[in-house]
Amino acid sequence: MTSPSNPRADRLRAMLAGEGLAAVVLSHPHDVRYATGYHSVLERWGQMEPVAAAIVYADPAKPLTLVIPEANLGIVAVLNRQEERCTFGEVRTFEMLNFCEVSRYIDPDRKGGQLAQDAMALSGAIAGECQSDIVAAIASALVDHGMAGKAIGFDEPRVSEKLRSRLKHEYSDALDFMIRVRVVKTGEELARYRKVGRIADAIIAHAGSLLHEGADWSDVQARICDFMVRHEVIPVDEGAMLFGGAYEQDDFIPDLFRTQGNRALRRGDIVILETQGIHDGFWVDINRTAVIGEPSAEYRRQHDILRDAFLMMVEQLRPGVSTASLPQIGYEHLKSKGVATPEKLLVVAHGIGLMPLEIPLPYPSAGLAGVKEGFVLEEDMLISLDSLYFGAKLGPCHMENVYAITNDGPESMYQAPLELIVAQAADRAMAQPAGAV
Incomplete structure (x- = not known):
């Protein structure tokens, strides 16, 4: 049985030959979702042990294999209710605790609905018997498709080790390989991220509207979280934003990785709004700078220099350009304009998608190599350009956008202006009509 059309799996399959691999076994939630579109709430539990897997074979005649608990066929039906979001050529099932076992018993007092019918319609895609656990189900698929003794990539070495006695395969670490696969997006992924961009614009506009002199920082974050959830975005955590917060009772530190806030915003406070969350599996990562009340002319000039x-x-975000060349461009401009300590400019260009940082360099990529070595841009990469000046006497400025890399120049995924957000001071806020923020 061949697999339905799936551009992501096609890209992965095409790249397997270059790695000398007959197949890749994926059990990290990001990789399973990439290859098949499958995801469930179970992955959000953060278990160390995988609860689903996907197998992609280099041979296009072999089916894209989805490995899930038997009882989760209903989840596949839900994912595909309006459009085909979860694609596969075959399904291999396994037991999850005794949940699948219990679900097989027919409740005489419950009539089957449309979901039950849709789930049953998928039964024809099931190959083999339901296995005792996920490793047994993976092993069954690999043996049936002639993978014994072959070179196989794994994004989880424990799965490989558990299969070694039965498969006698040649192991390859597929973690770096999967980042290189995922960092260049398909047309379908780019279309989905354009929708993410529209939501990100709405989030940052809402965040700016909540700021005013006297606003409680913790309340601002909670209200941003609420807005995100109502727009089907999962916030990065209970605070929604990466930067800003209080350290001591009287402090508000805009460029500190977020701490809890415990005081009201004051005139002159600089607020870095980096709202992060997940919509449709893709990360929102947009950043703008705001100030409470009218900023000084010096600070506005500093922000405009950083924007330029x-x-x-x-x-410079074009195919063939190395991301390592970008920080020097920003540094030289700040230096030429007389900005104090231009060395305090932090510039990071990174891929973004199923993870906020997708850097196609060998592990560990999040050290200095991610900036100093950088990587060469390719067409259809999604690149987040993050520029943070940690300030001096005037304070920090920060902005970040996501761009699709094209031969005709970068396409911005966000349309929110890069200008400084000026929030209301108390006297202006009091002059607003009742109910306005």
């Missing part, structure tokens, strides 16, 4: 440096770097 940012746009100069954006212009």
